[in-house]
Amino acid sequence: MEDEIPPQIIVLVTPGMGHLIPVIEFAKRLIFHHDFLVTFLIPNDGSPIKAQEKLLNSLPKSINYMFLPPVNFDDLSDDVEVETRICLTFSRSLSSLRVALKDMVTTSRVVALVVDSFGTDAFDLAEELHLPHYIFITSSAMWLSFHLELPKLDATYSGEYKDMPEPLKLPGCVPLHGVNFVDPCQDRKNEGYKWLFKRKTQIYAVGPLIRTGEASDGSECLKWLDDQPGGSVLFISFGSGGTLSNEQLTELAIGLEMSEQRFLWVVRSPSDTAANAIYFSAQSVKDPFDFLPKGFLERTKGIGLVVSSWVPQIQILSHGSTGGFLTHCGWNSTLESIVHGVPLIGWPLYAEQKMNAVMLYDMKVALMPQFDENGLVRRKEIAQVVKTLMDGNGKEGMTVRNKMEELKHTTAAVLSENGSSTKSLCKVALKWKNP
Template sequence: MEKEIHQIPPRIVILVTPGMGHLIPVIEFAKRLISFYPDFLVTFFIPTDGSSVKAQKKVLNSLPKFITYMFLPQVNFDDLSDDVKAETRMCLTFSRSLSSLRVALKDIMGSSRVVALVVDSFGTDAFDVAKELDLPHYIFITSSAMWLAFLLELPKLDAIYSGEYKDMPEPLKLPGCVPLHGIDFVDPCQDRMNEAYKWLLHLSKRHSYADGILVNSSIDIEPGCLKVLQDGNPDTPPVYAVGPLIRTCDDANSEETDGSECLKWLDGQPLGSVLFVSFGSGGTLSNEQLTELAIGLEMSEQRFLWVVKSPSDTAANATYFSAHSVKDPFGFLPKGFLERTKGIGLVVSSWAPQIQILSHGSTGGFLMHCGWNSTLESIVHGVPLIGWPLYAEQKMNAVMLYDMKIALKPKFDVNGLVRREDIAQVVKTLMDGEEGMKVRNKIEELKCAAVAVLRENGSSTKSLCKVALKWKNHNYKYQ
């Protein structure tokens, strides 16, 4: 009987946080797993909160037949106020989907050999369901190893420090990581009385319950942190560095355009001459900051390709739960800006084929929001950075990127704005300065290392194989 069970293809179920930024890396993980172990099956369970799923479906429908997906029934948020934090919304999406997750898991376990449940950092409440079903449960960290180290440390920090973290007199020294000042902690940690912080603390305490933790990073990108996580604390679950996992094309992400305008324009620009400017799928600037950025780019006299979105004066992640801005962003640009920069710059609305742009020979720099997906894409393609964090854990990422010397830091004023003169200066420095050349050389070194870890005998491939074999050998029990 046991022999017959092990002849059934092993399946893992991945519970995904809503949002393209979380979906993309786990999709790439699933594709890579199956490329090495074709007998595996992967099913995504995706909780829904009422946000548009059109972009997600386009990506999911393009996947190989061995990867399937299911949207869980939509949860009800009628009791939430309009100003609820994004982190609270994500956590509630998971917690209110547990009953439907239980039903879906039981159903799929009745017809196939499920060997593990893999969840996002925001989905660790699902461990309770996994334990009920005697199912091994893992976490997939879609951000950095430093983010994992921070989550593991947060319960201890909460117990010993009673004030607001932004007022901490000394930086937090996570083993193997660059010191972090409280003001650079993840957004929910800026107000410990907020519900979002309470959720983050609750979920962080559950990370130690995992049977293992996969991280979208590599030993070459975060050597000190990963060494400590993998070798240091006996209370930490096994940590598998399986990255950098990035999307290989943007074709399925485009809803209304194929991005050919951007690529044709880049084809006509000199080698390494263009600064790509984009703040990710969820990032938005204020009206004032949008104006400062536009004029700063113009003052720099450098070539640029800018993905512009309509501004928001209320939230830096205003477009996180939607694929595109509702209003035409061009109407918010300074008068005459498009005419004055015609030829030297190209401005596109809301979306551009980021992978193709970063891999294009004419792209010589990237002004970005320090989201982890974009960071890894930049490293893999060897594009030097200007790190301009907006929300979530992006300030933490930025501190690390500055310390690694693969990103320049813009000058923020007391109001958190980057003024036009400082924008012009940091752009000139990256694209045509001595310091920019040092950044370019450093990220080129990292690019070579990032390619090596994903080869057949690379460290990240070995980590993937290690956890995959563990799953394959799981002593499965029929439900």
């Protein structure tokens, strides 16, 4: 009789869009290909979640979600690291998670708990309820390799990692200098650093998991792209949470103008305090157009389009007129670029993005602009790297385009019916159905 009840997976996930999107794609594969039910349990701190709710409300009926009661952060300073906030959001939600999980285990056929990489504090609760438990990693295999090597490094090196004289050698990956470690490693005393030592279990490589399509609603930017020459447009977006400083925003705008290349720019209001100022809310508070250089929009009207609202990124990256992507190197955007074969300009901002950028540059699928001593990319550098990528005859740009095209075909192979990713997901799905 139990076999007639659909097996259910409970997923504990951060509300940040960069984590929520790949988990949703994972859930879709479970329900469409393996007949599971999925429920998201979402810890939060009461920050605005309209974008997240819109996304969640569009899901298939076999995917349910529930926001856990908001946790209180009145005891934290305003400048606390975002990784610390996320870790504490999970740990302070454990009591409400316990109630929700116990109820679901009692009333449905729960076969596994899958947690966000920040949520491993929930493992003790899963063991108490005799639930198999897994981590869903939204970052790269390089991040995982680094994560597994970190305990050894922590035990043998006592200084700050940014001062390490030699790069860290990672199995199967490019060596990594300390300045490019994930953000929590830049201060070994913060809560986020301690989180990196949470345990990992058996690994199933089920990615890349990206969105397969979005409703465009006659998007202005897609209509604009339809009128541009093939491969001529540079798409610029720093993700749902990334922000530039006022000065950097100005330098980017003028650099794009100097490059004389076509561009589609998703601009956000700047922040001089944090590169991830809108991580949770995924929306700008002020009109970003007010911060652009005077006359910029008029002077670039013939070759550029600047938008401040949501854009259908998948459709932009798959559009024939898109020839490059200036990106923050968030892993979702990176995978979406690879799947669609769009070469990159890497501009990392926070989290593990510097690590991703180093890897992409080493793979020769991305160009990297040079930051000055103040951490800024200046207008001349921006103009030069944009020209290099978008110039159809330049050797360096051609190399990046060719390498990305090769990687696109490799990705298609692992996602095919007989590909390694598909087989790996089948393996874990069978394990959950037949424990």
